[in-house]
Amino acid sequence: MKIYSTMSREKEDLKTLFKDKIKLFVCGPTVYDDAHIGHGRTYISFDMIKRYLEFKGYSVFYLQNITDVDDKIINRSKERNIESSQLARKYEKRFIEDMATLNVTSVNYFARATDHMDEIIDQIQRLVDKGFAYVTETGVYFEVSKFDEFGKLSNRNIEELETHRIDVDDSKRSSNDFALWKNREGEEFAGEPVWDSPWGKGRPGWHIEDTAITEKYFGAQYDIHGGGLDLIFPHHDAEIAQIEAVSGKSPLVQYWMHTGFLNVSGEKMSKSLGNFITIRELLKEYSPETFRFFVLLTHYRSPIDFSEVSLHQAERNVSRIKNYIEALDEAIAAEYEKGNVSDNIAEILSLDESEIREELLEFNYHGTAYEAFDECVDQFFTSMDDDFSTPKAIAAIFPFIKQSNKDLEERKISIEDMLAVKHFFADVSEILGIDFLDYKDETSANDEALLEIIADVRAKLRAEKKYDLSDDIRDKLVQLGIEVSD
RNA sequence: GCCAAGAUAGCUUAGAGGCGAAGCGGUUGGCUGCAGACCAAUUACACGGGAGUUCAAAUCUCUCUCUUGGCUCCA
Structure with missing residues (x-):
């Protein structure tokens, strides 16, 4: 199993820190609006990654934070004249609903920033004590020049950054220094959410919640940290600085995984361009399965161009696979009805559909005598093992279906092989999070x-x-x- | 300015030194009362331009042209 890490910029063999356990943290959303299809892309990708690692036999704990205190949330809540915590709860709920709709079900625990205020304050205090952070009248700042390796993830050096940043806050020693804690005392901040701290009333900076949360649940070092490509700088570099400074241990994680952007018709999705699409809007037109398949048709690190044509293509691809499974089921049923099957198999086939799935485990699909199928299985898993190359894995399926449709028609496949094929597609469904075995429309x-x-x-x-x-x-x-x- | 990613048949993409690329769309035929699904053939000896390395290049090297993205908050 190979995983590409942004830190080394190459694919590395997967080595876990502790036996078959993997600790996975992925940066979650700031909940101030409905999640858009770019979020969908990222979280579907990591959902697939978690599913595949578990399929490979790893026990994965997938932790995700929810940023529920931040400038955007506060501004939005002022506009709407409601409590910022209320706004955050509302969109957090809608986010989790959207994820469930997309069958993104693999997150084990969502950790809110505001539920970890003690850990955040404690981590800032230790950074101050160790001399990596300093206190001013406006807050607490991380002193970037104290952390030699700052920028090692994004490959940037401090001098380069100096010239490109304009910062109005002259209480900071350097424009590169970033806020750990923002003081919010005084009338101009009336109505904003604040917490007590040794430095006065205020709220945390953006980067500190993730390291406070991961330190609490995972410790100073863990296996995989993921997020969108846009978080590499400054967010992830800041995280590295914070936790490595506080713990004195390096590296923070073994693998940095970043998902590529989703563009709309070749352009970046943004509100000003008017091409901003929320998951909810999309799902009025297309099924969650179509969107999932569309996402997985592209490698998770590559940019995806979102367009009606591509969505339609994904839709047709899903139904092509489902049509095949339907034909396969019919062929299996035909054999069963003709009494051409062994007693053991007859017993299995007499069960309900859901029970049959459990029994499919008996039919091993590796190294069957069915050659076209064997090639498909082989390419599928070889590709998945190579940094989760879903496009290549999926590409293995279509030539097989073409061949197999013909073989089914000519009744050239043994009942055991047909059940092995079904077993394979049950596993593919589990890995990709799309139930290909369910080709019936949902009806009451x-x-x-x-x-x-x-x-x-x-x-x-x-x-x-x-x-x-x-x-x-x-x-x-x-x-x-x-x-x-x- | 700095740093990335990319240019593959009508469309959307996969591949990454030699092996019939895939899906969608179009056309024709098979199956069918018809349509869909499915099958077959065809569109189709595809890889941005130029040079080089090699017995062999979409694939490696150089160069040019163009596109997109990042460098401030962002998944």
Whole structure:
């Protein structure tokens, strides 16, 4: 298993700090508005990464912070004339709902900044005590010049930074120094959320919450830290400085993983350009599965260009896989009904769909006699092992489906191999977080019964060769988004 | 200015020294009462321009052109 680390700028063999345990931290959102599709891209990618690592047998603890105190939240809440904590709770809830809709279910614990104020203050105090931070009348600042390796993640040096930054705060010793604690006493800050600290009432700077949270749950060193590409500088460099200064240990993490940007029609997504799309808006038009597949069709580090065409392509790809599984199920059922299967298999196939899935484990899909399938399985896992190359892994599936559709039609696949194939797709579904085995549209039991009646009527009409009427019903059903196949 | 990523068939992309690229779209045919799904053929001996290395280059090197992104808050 190879993972690309931003620190070394190359793929490295995965080595865990402790046996089969992996501690994974990914920077979460600032909850001041609905999550957009760029967030979706990043969190779907890390969801897949966690799923695959667990599939490989690692026990992964995935921790994510929620930034619920920050300038943007405060400004927005002032505009809306509500408490900033109320605003943050609202969007936190909506964020978690959005993630659930996208089947991003792998985060083990969400840690709010405001729930870790003691840890934050304690870490700042230790930085001050060790001489890495200094106190002014406006707050507490990290003195970048005290930390020799500052900028080692983003490959920047301090002198270079000096020239590019204009900073109005002259209480700081250097413009590069960043806030650990912002004092917010005085009338101009009335109504802002504040916490007591040894330096007066105020609130934490942006970077400190992550290191306070990770230090509490993971300690000073852990395995993987992830986030969007845009966080490398200054956020992640600041995190490294804080925790390595406080602990005296290096490196903070073994692997820095960063996801690429999602652009919209070749341009950066921004509110001013009017191409800002929230997850909620997107899901009015496309299914969560379509968006997930669209995301995974590109390597997690590469930029993705979001467009209707690409979304549509992803949609068709998902249904192509599902159509194949449907054909596979039909072939399995046909064998079963003909009594062409062993007693053991017959017993399994008589179970409910959900129970069959559990029994599929019996059918090992590595090294089967079915050659086309073998190549697909091999390429799928080789690609996933190579820095989670989902595009290459997915690319292995389509030629196989093409071949296998033909083989199914010619009944050239043994029942054992068919079940092994199904087992493989069950695992693929688990890894990618898209349930390919579920090709039926979601309908309630009532709808189901209703559709059955309509299907019966159509069957009778067609038997009487009244095609005009039966086709008319079919067209209208299709218009409603209900697929009909005869 | 500094630092990245990229230019592959009509479209969207994968690949990264020799092996029929994939999906979507178009056309034609098979199956079907028709349509869809599926299958086949075709569009299609594709890799931005130029030079070099090599028996062999989309792939490596150099160079040019163009595109996008980052360098202030951002996933």
